Amino acid sequence: MSHDPAFDASIPVLTEVFAEPTAPGTPLAQPAPVVEAEALPPPAPVVAALEDAPEALERRAVDHWSGEQWSVMERRVTERILQQLQGRIDFVLEQRLRDGIADAVDKAMTSFSADIRNSLGDTLSDVVTRAVSQEIAHIRMLEK
Template identity: 40%
Template sequence: MSQAQSFDASIPVLTEVLKAEPLGGDLLPGETANAPLATSTRAEMAAQLEADAVDGWSDAEWAMLEHRLSERIMGKLQSRVDFVLEQRIKDSMAEVLTHALHGLTNEIRIGLHDTIEKIVARAVSQELTHLQAQKK
């Protein structure tokens, strides 16, 4: 991606699109495309619609909303926690395994050195014994 990219000036960028179309581009009930309401009137109307919608809710509906929100939030948090936990475990395991590998390598090296040293000493001893037996 080191090459400079050329942009087509005829294609609007996101900020231009957002400036051209205000948030909540959908029309509210009673609003026509030819006669848009003022922004403050739209906000007041949206707030009133929301208030009217939730005023008639029963305790069961509120409990259901609370349960759904809790489940959604927990699901999102759990997936994020799982990802972070997995990454930390991978990092920790890599460090632990590297440390264990170095320790094991050193132990094998020392053991192999000792074994070779004993084998060479025994071979030299046997060869000397054999040479001494030939002299007699």
Template identity: 40%
Template structure:
């Protein structure tokens, strides 16, 4: 059921999924800008051959390295997305449950007031009938 309002807490898909850089982009970028903070640590663990040996790598080796970097970045991005989604669901459920509890409490309170009103009215009516019978 949609209320027609956009929840500002839910990120747009373009805010969550960023295009992955190519291996060439990663190599050409300054080290600090090469990857998001969560991925930067793991990218530091990738050891590229010394500069004099980079030209010796075959196309297959570059493709394999690029695939490994992509897989690592994708895995970390998926882990982060899972965490964010789980947190948003928890926050959303907390709000929904709070609203539901408040609504139920109001309904119970209203029902209790109505029941008490009926019970008290009936008790007063019965007492009045008893008083009338004893005065006759």
């Protein structure tokens, strides 16, 4: 006789259904016959809840929730949305900062380059004018 050490006959298995005793000391009723789950139709409220779940939940909440429950729900939804959006907000903010800084640097470099070009052109013109004047003055001195 083989005996499974994990099986204890005194513990009912999941497929056994017992009726509640009517009085203390009354023995348990005999197990009900096992019926396959597929043979039983789902209870009507379950079917309605599955078909109409969002609307049913909303109606139940509107009819039965207190102001405190609504506040808790609002806080939870707000926190969840903020958490979901935080990564996107960070990305968009970083991108806008990069674009803004890039535009500002481009404008500053364009302005700075134009200022340097004008300043360098003026300086170069002054240097060439002085060099030509000095050379002409040197040639005149040699002629005399």
